[in-house]
Amino acid sequence: MDQFSLKGQTAVLTGAARGLGLAFAQILGEAGANIAVLDVIQPEEALYKIGTDHNVKVSYQKVDVTNRQAVNQAIETIEKEFGAIHINVNAAGVVTDEPFLTTSDSNIERTFGVNFTGSFLVAQACANSMVRRRKQMDSVPPIGHDTSIGNIVFIGSIATHISTTVQNISCYAASKAAVRGLVKPLAMELAQYGIRVNSLSPGYMMTDMMRGLQVKQPELVSQFEKETLFKRIGYPDELKGAMLFLCSRASGWYTGQDLLVDGGASSWKHPASFAA
Structure with missing residues (x-):
């Protein structure tokens, strides 16, 4: 059996209407997973193309992930439509470049609302769905050594590992640190259910947002390139191995961890001349 195959599984992803979230949906769909997306924006056509390209089921619901009732209703709908939830990837996120000394209440509320509270609520709803399924299948023997029946993946950021001089994103970094703070205690609490x-945690990635920055703030992108050991921005498909590893049986002995994929940007002390 292919340890990386997700055939027959259902993955719930937030923020997958575009950007890295969409890339993650494409990765999981290619591996055979059915895809259920929660987002506040209309998805790109590429989302639905996953279904036709890989013969998997794809659905989209417009959901504000900061609203508990809306999230719970969406997960209930997915359970009925797909039968079960096996994977949850929380990729919805926002970032605002704003100096700490003048950071606004609206920035704090929106950033923590989407990045932390949204991730918490969707993961909670998906975990409860997985627990219900586990209780119904206690008599079913595990496949090989892996006894897990569900995987939750939070999307962190290189910003929680190292700061950059060219962005003022303390609020974003703190929200992502809060997300990473969920990983170990949730791994401990939920291990009993499999x-x-x-x-x-991705590094600087070539998303639509990054391409926009190449036009509007080329010096910012140039700095990001200098900070990586390969002197370039990463591409979403370079996260494929990491995402498949986390969501598949290949990582059956891996939990409670943060997997950093950043082109080495956090591995060295950047020369001071970069700031010149």
Whole structure:
């Protein structure tokens, strides 16, 4: 059996209408997972193309992930439509460049609302769904050594590992640190049900947002490039191995961890001349 195959499983992803979230949906769909997306924006056509390209089921619900009732209703709908939830990837996120000394209440509320509270609520709803399924299948023997029946993946950030001089994103970094703070205690609490919990922290990635910055703030992107050991921005498909590892049986002995994929940007002390 292919340890990386997700055939027949259902993955719930937030923030997958575009950007890295969409890339994650494409990765999981290619591995055979059915895809259920929660987002506040209309998805790109590429989301539905996953279904036709890989013969998997794809659905989208417009959901404010900061609203508990809306999240719970959405997960209930997915359970009925797909039968079960096996994977949850929390990729919805926002970031605002704003100096700490003048950070606004609206920035704090929105950033923590989407990045932390949204991740918490969706993961909680998905975990409860997984627990219900586990209680119904206690008599079913595990496959091989892996006894897990569900995987929750939070999307962290390189910003929780190292700061950059060219952005003022203390609020964003703090919200992502809060997300990473969920990983170990949730891994401990949910292990008894066969649910593994990890986070994936990407470095500087070539998303639509980054392409926009190349036009509007080329000096910012140039700095990001200098900070990596390969002197370039990463591409979403370079997260494929990490995401498949976290969501598949290949990582059956891996839980409570943050997997950092950043092109080495956090591995060295950047020369002071970069700031010149």
